[in-house]
Amino acid sequence: RGPGGLAADLAGRRVVVSAGGTREHLDPVRFLGNRSSGRQGYALAATAAARGARVVLVSANSALPDPAGVRVRRVVSARDLRAAVLEEAAAADAVVMAAAVADFRPADVVATKIKKTGADPAPLALVQNPDVLAELSAHRARPGQVVVGFAAETGDAEGDVLAHGRAKLARKGCDLLVVNEVGDAAGFERPDNAAVVLGADGSEVPVPLGPKEDLADVVWDLVAARLPARA
Ligand code: CTP
Ligand code: CA
16 A cells, blocks of 8 residues: 555545553653553554545654654643544544553642652552543544544453453444454564454454554554445
8 A cells, every 4th residue: 555555545534543652640750651652553643644544643652753644643641632532533534542541540640749758658549531432432523433442452261352352342332443462562562463353343353463554454444444435
């Protein structure tokens, strides 16, 4: 695809992609974060742009360079990300939530650096963050808007990776859920990814280990197939 490649099948479409990992600050210099590099989300944004879409990338704390031809909005926390994604989703045909959004944030953020006092520190109180994907899915900004989530799962006593993925897809209410199996370091900070893309219609598309651009192309193929015909 891309230069010299196939037709621009996303021409005239507007898409929003979130990428990276949110940071939840405790004080001006410390935060709770995660290991997401942003690579999968950046690959999704670049691929959509190459296929002709107008792309907004809501990027949380990624060190990657802005992809060519993509409008980038930088955010820090889950609440910042929510505000930016909901605002951009209002005009979008599809929204892909590739960002690792923190489930919890510190209950209190202090404006000055926390100092040690010699006494034992107080336990860290956390509160729940909003679930952006569930909110997007429940309140589609436009009829037929396609909403895609990502989930990194491990199998456990409750079920295997796909069982967890199916349950999550139903819980979130999105159209597609890209499920990665995570072992020790798989998926994070790596240029390649393997996944199964689950559809709310019961479909199941395996994507072999390969570049994150290849997974991105499969995601856009599945999104394109679900978009309503152009007006
Ligand atoms: N997500 C979100 N808002 C949150 C948490 C997650 O929008 N507060 C999105 C992520 O961007 C991802 C999807 O939801 O697309 C799945 O994230 P995941 O962490 O796997 O789901 P959770 O519901 O948080 O479940 P878990 O308990 O497994 O973390
Ligand atoms: Ca989570």
